[in-house]
Amino acid sequence: MANGQLQFTEPAVRLLENEHRYLMHLAEEWHAIVLRFEREEDMDRDTALALLNELKTNLIGFLDPLKNHTDKEEEHFFPVLGSYIGFEQGPIVGIQEEHGEIDAYIGHFFHHTRGDLSGLTLDEIRKIVGDAGEAFEVITVHFVKEETVLFPMAERLLRADDLDTLAEKLNTLIV
Template sequence: MAGETLRFKLPAIRILENEHQYLSFLMADWHAIVLNFENNQYEEQEARKEFKRLRQLLVEFIEPLKNHTEKEEQFFFPLLGQYIGYEQGPIMSIEEEHQEIDAYIGHFLHHTLPKMDTFSVEKMKEIVQDAGEAFEVLTVHFVKEETVLFPMAEKVMKAVDEDHLYEQLNTVII
């Protein structure tokens, strides 16, 4: 993460790219716990503690993620859609991934609410899979946006739209 530079030239796209880097930084913390569960690194007491920590990290992750995806859905996708079409193709599939990510995180949080202190290590490991799936989808999602949508936006957008988009996106997600 340290030393990563932004690849895109348009200020509006750089904002989104920078947010991806920040979200990826946050994801690394909770993904490390997911990997430890997958690799059977925890005894019961430590598993319970890390399971609760994973839940807390995901709860803290939701707000910046939501703020980021809302900016994309409210401003970036509709504007890019005016250039490349909206109802099919890359924008539609990217938006569907936003819903898939929400579903995985929501499913994890839903199943961690009741009786967390009574879960076996195996049950925790099973529930943690949702967080692992969210990480996988998010990682691929960011790559798709950065290799397909962002370059496309830089190619097709007119300066007036670039400036307007920058004004709309220039807000913090935390």
């Protein structure tokens, strides 16, 4: 994205690209909390606990839009692109594996933040926050891969009628 502009021209691809922008905006909000943990060596436990709760709230708000976006890709975008390039190997396989990896990191974070968190040590809190940090890293690389490999491939290979049908199916809100 140069100068805040979307780079793709096909409506179907632009919809996904625009969703990436929105999701990264949300992710950068909760990632700022992760970065505080990485920078502040001498953080006290009470501050860490408050930040963990804030991080959890932000991740809860991020989860539905992310899930709605990845569901749209898995149900509509990948099958159409896969009909052109195949499903057994190649970029779609890796991208789908990353969807699972993102889910696993976020799921692990939520697993460890269920119930009463008041008994957590500072080290335990830092470890839990690390899962959110890992999720952010995978999401960031994942979006770059989609935007540098899959999206240009879709614009180049898909027929106009497939792109039009795909745009209709993808034109739903993720929030």
